[in-house]
Amino acid sequence: MDYVFEMPAEMMVETDKKGTVERFEYDTFTYDEENKPLHKGAFVYLPYGYDKSVKYNVLYLLHGGGFTEEWWLKMFPDTVTILDNMIEKKLCEPCIVVTPTFYHGEDDKNTHDEGRCENFRHEIRKDLVPGIESRYSTFTEGDVSEENLIKTRSHRAFAGLSLGSMTTYRAAFYNNFDLFSWYGPFSGCCGPFGDHDLEVKRICETLENGHKNGYELDYMFCANGDADIAFEEHKDIMGRAVAESKYLEQGKNYDFFIIPGGVHDMKAWQLHMYHALQIFFKK
Template identity: 70%
Template sequence: MDFIYEMPSKMLSEQPNKGRIEVLEYDSQTYDDEARILHKKALVYLPCGYDESKKYNILYLLHGGACNHNYWFKDFPETVTILDNMFAEKICDPCIIVTPTFYHDEEDQHTHDESRCENFRYEIRKDLIPAVEGKYSGFSDKNVSEENLIKTRDHRAFAGLSLGSMTTYRAAFYNNFDLFAWYGPFSGCCGPFGDHSVEVERICKTLADGKANGFDLKYMLCCNGDKDIAFEEHKDIMEKAVAKSDLLIQGQNYDFYIIPGGVHDIKAWQLHLYHALQVFFK
């Protein structure tokens, strides 16, 4: 794959063939000692010409710290324009993209408790995916039994930026590897306070256990700018994981896309998404 380091201007031009954004509401809970019932929202991007009679691959796409489900599409609507252009230009196949939030509610957005990252694994499995795929036309055919969701993992991806990148590892990769085959961690793995050796072990164990259970990694595209605050830890962890595991193979099911001069911002993350959609679901 040929990487680029600036979004093509054509991708930022208004496209007549527009997808649409819908709000999906669903019930979940906190999955902690409080066990509060939550009423939550996610945004769902449906590509232009979305057709209930067709089956679509689905990407679950997360925000970063102190943001919410509106981040990618409402706070930065040019993300939608980029998607419209990518699908219209056939740069990648049309897919459904879902932007949830790992926070419990608006008040919870102000917490600095990183346990949200790993805790989100329960909501993904028990509430979010069933709500999305019970309504929209994915490869699970609206059969959201756990058995069927596992069977259709090859048609499901998970990506996220910053704290959402950490959540990609902790909630989707380490804990729901049987539900997702494609991963896009954008900016970081464990944050400044994490233990690199622990993350390397978890990555290698996830891949080894997955293979033993018949689940392979289709692709992990790690992304970062080399001036990003999360770059050094992310790069160090993945270099060690690649050296230790024979199940991460550069150019085959793994790559690390680096933007020269790239920082911790939406322009970098949109470029990450642009590249990830070109390797996901192939």
């Protein structure tokens, strides 16, 4: 694939064939020991012409620290325009994009507890994915049993920016590898205080154990600007992981896209999404 380092201008021009964004609300029992549900929400992008008789792939797309589910599609509505244009110009297949949050609510978003990243794994598996894929038309065809979610993993991708990139590794990749086969970590793996050796070990073990259990990685699309605060740790960890794991192959099921001069901002993250969706769900 030919990468570009600036979003093509035509992607930012509104088209007549617009998708829709709606709010999806659900309860999760993940966090309360007294078995009381936490009410949460996500935003869902449905492509132009969404048809309940058609099966759609799903991208679960996370925000960064201090923000919630509104980030991608509401705070930056030009993300919707990019998606509309990509689908209309057949750069990617029509797909559903879901933007949840790993925070527990509005009051929680100022926490600096990175445990949120890993703990989100339970909600993903028990509440979010089954909730979304029982309501919308996906390859599960309404059967959201764990067995069928695993069976349909190649129709499900997970990506996120910054703290959401860390969550992509910790909640989706390390802990739910049997549910997702496409990954997009945008800007970082472990943060400035993380353990690079541990992350490399976990990446390699996830891939090896997945292979043993019959779950292969379809693609990991890492992305960062080289002036991004998260660049050096991300590059170091993934470079070492590629060197150590025979299940991570540059150009086959992995790449690391670098924007020269790119920083930790939405301009870069939208470009990462633009490239990722041209790779995801294609064999």
